[in-house]
Structure formats: structure tokens, C-alpha cells
Amino acid sequence: MTEEGGPDAEVFRPGEVSLPEHVRSPWWRLGRRLLAAFAILAGTVALVYFDGDGYHDNNGDGVSLIDAIYYTTVTLSTTGYGDITPASERARLINALVITPARIGFLVLLIGTTIEVLTTQGRELIRVSRWRKHMDHHVVIVGYGTKGRSAVDTLVSNGLDREAIVVVDPGPAALEDAHADGLAVVTGDATRREVLKRAGVDRADQVIITTDRDDTNVLTTLTVRQLNPDAWIVASAREQENAPLMKQSGASSVITSSDAVGRLLGLSSLSPTLGSVMEDLLTYGEGLEVAERDLLVTEVGKQPQQLPDQVIAVVRDEKVFRYFDPVVTQLARGDRLIVVRPAKELPWAPRPGTHDEDFAVESD
Structure with a gap:
């Protein structure tokens, strides 16, 4: 459905709402947790080793560095085996105030990573549910190719919040691009009613249709108009002869891309200065x-x-x-x-x- 793709573009989880994440990559988060776990491990080993005289070893040969590593790993991961125990008051106090909290932190890091993976899907469902509840009077962009991205840039430049924009497109490339731009995405074919309903078209104020096929744009326009009789629909037409059909299908405004580009090219050829003025008018912010x-x-x-x-x-x-x-x-x-x-x-x-x-x- 994107301009660069086509009707046979790969479908990525059809009809599913996908919100942009504002967090770092999973590998970064996992690496940070592993570093924290190793820091706790190393710190506890140092405490036990340098306070070796305060510990009792059943072998009676004192606490070596290997013993300190063994005691630390066993203590942080379990409750210990009892073969090495804190004997002095200082060692017991360090175990109570430092090593026991370190054990708790160590287990939280290991278990927390697993729990986070298991709860990611549930958390995403909650985010989508909240998004649906608050999404109203928004703008739906059908097709996130060059024209769709330009439309979003113009809307945002004129003060529209990115959270008030929803993209509908079946392609994984469009999903990635839209998420990189901080936009919510509904993956799927916009000619299907259930996909448009997931995007909240029935509650949207405006719908911009920018796919690369005029027949798809016509069918999408018809479906949007059925779901929302009051929405302002702007549709893109590749050929001027299809513009009246889109109007009859319910489009409030139709922009003929090929004719518009052709006229701009012609003006620029006849009068380079006039072409530069037209380009200036179409460029936001300057x-x-x-x-x-x-x-x-x-x-x-x-x-x-x-x-x-x-x-x-x-x-x-x-x-x-x-x-x-x-x-x-x-x-x-x-x-x-x-x-x-x-x-x-x-x-x-x-x-x-x-x-x-x-x-x-x-x-x-």
C-alpha cells in the first residue's frame, strides 16, 4: 500500500495496532542488567575475600579467592550450603546489611528480565487499550510512502501532535519508518473495514489517502465515507481522469499528483524564477x-x-x-x-x- 511497494507488499500482522516505543534497544537493556549483576557479584567477592578472617571454612584452610567466589555465587543464588559461614561479628553484620540486600538485587535482576519478557505482550495490550480510549478527533494517514511522510511533516510543522496521527499501511518497512517518526501504526489493508475501525476512522476528523493505486484509493475512500460520513477526506490520484470518481466516492478533496508535478515541471522550464517561487510556497518554514x-x-x-x-x-x-x-x-x-x-x-x-x-x- 505504500508508494514504494505495491498490492503484493508483504503483510505484517494484519489489523494489529502497533504503538512506537520510546525505549532503548533490548540488547542495550539486557547488557545493562548483566553488567549490574556482574558488579554485584564482583563487589560481594571482594567483601568476602578481604574479610576472609571473619569466615569459617569447614576445611580449616582459610578463605581463599576461589572460596570467596564460591561463597558469593552460592550465597547470591541460593541460601548457601553452610560449608563456609560468617564467624566474626563484622562478617555477620556485612552479610546482614550488604550481602543479603545484594542477593535480593541479584535475584531481582535475573528474575526481572524473565518477567519483563513474559509481560511485554500484556503491557503492549494495555498501551493499545489506553490509546484506543483516548484516540479521538485524530488524523488517519493511509499509506506511508513519500506522500504520506510529507503530509505528516506538514501537519506536525503546523502544530499537530504526533500522538494525534495514525498510519495505516500493510508493509513492514512503513511500520519501521512510522515508528521511527514516533507514530502509531495499524498494519493491514485499508480497504478492509475492520482495519480502518482499528485505526479509529469512525472518530477521526481527517483522513489522508496516499496509496500508489487509484483503484485502492477509490475503494478506501468509499469505505472511509461509510464509516465516517463527517470526516474530511483528502485523496491522492495518480491520473486526472480518476479524480471525478474519487469525488463521487466521497473524497472532500482530490490532489492529482502526476498533473501537479507535470505543471510544476512545465512552469520551471518556461520560467525558472516562477518555478522557484512555486517551490518556495510548497516548502514549509522558510x-x-x-x-x-x-x-x-x-x-x-x-x-x-x-x-x-x-x-x-x-x-x-x-x-x-x-x-x-x-x-x-x-x-x-x-x-x-x-x-x-x-x-x-x-x-x-x-x-x-x-x-x-x-x-x-x-x-x-
Whole structure:
């Protein structure tokens, strides 16, 4: 389902929710535990060896280094065999206050590793259950190829939390990439209702469909629309002739990738400067950006050309009008503006709405 893959891409645990881990690798954790266990072992051997005079050996030949290692391993792993025992008060006190707690720590390290392995699956089930409970009004990305990753980058750059994004893709490569980006993943075919339900499509605000096949995108759009009549669905179409079909299937917006790229290539060929400006508009965080914002109270009644931002369209009553349309000669409360502005706030071009200005909403 990813753009780089295809319909025959390897399926990785279909329909299962997989959340990104924010921990180190298992080998690192295991190595750290082994080092801790050896540290306890070595420290206890040193204590017993240097205090050998305080211990009694049934052989009567004193406590050697080998005896200290033997006593330590037996004592830390069991309760001891009694052939070497602490005889002096100091040795008994060290056993009570140091070696006994060390034994407990040693056993916790060994048993804890086993218990952690056994409880990993249960812990993951609990994490998924909590995720399902709190996942609402989120964004679902179907297909995590180049377009899917770019869509996520744009959403995150504009303030959306990564925890509010769910990826649906059947490929193990997409699973790995999405987890590396800190995203939750539902593995499986997005044309199947049960897979989309696991992703919470019925509670999502937006769904972005970016697989590499138009027929898959159409079927996915139909299924999403059945599950969520109110979701805003943005679908990618490879060919312009399939865009109307996706619209009829329930897509709120259709982006034709091949035509868009072709037009950009043509513009760049005819006018390199125009191509660079278009590329600037599509690049987030620098130069110029296209944005949608609310109308401010101080802007009511003005013409679009009079605003500090370069207004290119006005959204009124859910309809989009070009800035020169006679219908929007004067801006009214409730209007939203599509503008071209600097990507970063500048002294001569402050971002409207960022300095406690009042918005001109209709309820006012």
C-alpha cells in the first residue's frame, strides 16, 4: 500500500495496532542488567575475600579467592550450603546489611528480565487499550510512502501532535519508518473495514489517502465515507481522469499528483524564477507560505487588497471566492482568508491573530 511497494507488499500482522516505543534497544537493556549483576557479584567477592578472617571454612584452610567466589555465587543464588559461614561479628553484620540486600538485587535482576519478557505482550495490550480510549478527533494517514511522510511533516510543522496521527499501511518497512517518526501504526489493508475501525476512522476528523493505486484509493475512500460520513477526506490520484470518481466516492478533496508535478515541471522550464517561487510556497518554514486564517475585527469592511497579507481567496459560507470576485469586495464577519505571507513573523509583516487581536466571528 505504500508508494514504494505495491498490492503484493508483504503483510505484517494484519489489523494489529502497533504503538512506537520510546525505549532503548533490548540488547542495550539486557547488557545493562548483566553488567549490574556482574558488579554485584564482583563487589560481594571482594567483601568476602578481604574479610576472609571473619569466615569459617569447614576445611580449616582459610578463605581463599576461589572460596570467596564460591561463597558469593552460592550465597547470591541460593541460601548457601553452610560449608563456609560468617564467624566474626563484622562478617555477620556485612552479610546482614550488604550481602543479603545484594542477593535480593541479584535475584531481582535475573528474575526481572524473565518477567519483563513474559509481560511485554500484556503491557503492549494495555498501551493499545489506553490509546484506543483516548484516540479521538485524530488524523488517519493511509499509506506511508513519500506522500504520506510529507503530509505528516506538514501537519506536525503546523502544530499537530504526533500522538494525534495514525498510519495505516500493510508493509513492514512503513511500520519501521512510522515508528521511527514516533507514530502509531495499524498494519493491514485499508480497504478492509475492520482495519480502518482499528485505526479509529469512525472518530477521526481527517483522513489522508496516499496509496500508489487509484483503484485502492477509490475503494478506501468509499469505505472511509461509510464509516465516517463527517470526516474530511483528502485523496491522492495518480491520473486526472480518476479524480471525478474519487469525488463521487466521497473524497472532500482530490490532489492529482502526476498533473501537479507535470505543471510544476512545465512552469520551471518556461520560467525558472516562477518555478522557484512555486517551490518556495510548497516548502514549509522558510520564504513564503500559503495559509488560511480568520478575519480580524479591524479588517471587517475592508477590501482584500487593503490587508497586509496578500489575499488570494476568501472563504464565505463554505464557498471559495477569488479575491477579485465582486461578492467579496468588502470583507464581512465570519470570512476566512487564504493568504500568501512570510513563513516567519517579521517586524514589517506580523502574523495576524498572534498579538491578542479579536477575530471577526459571526457569533460576535
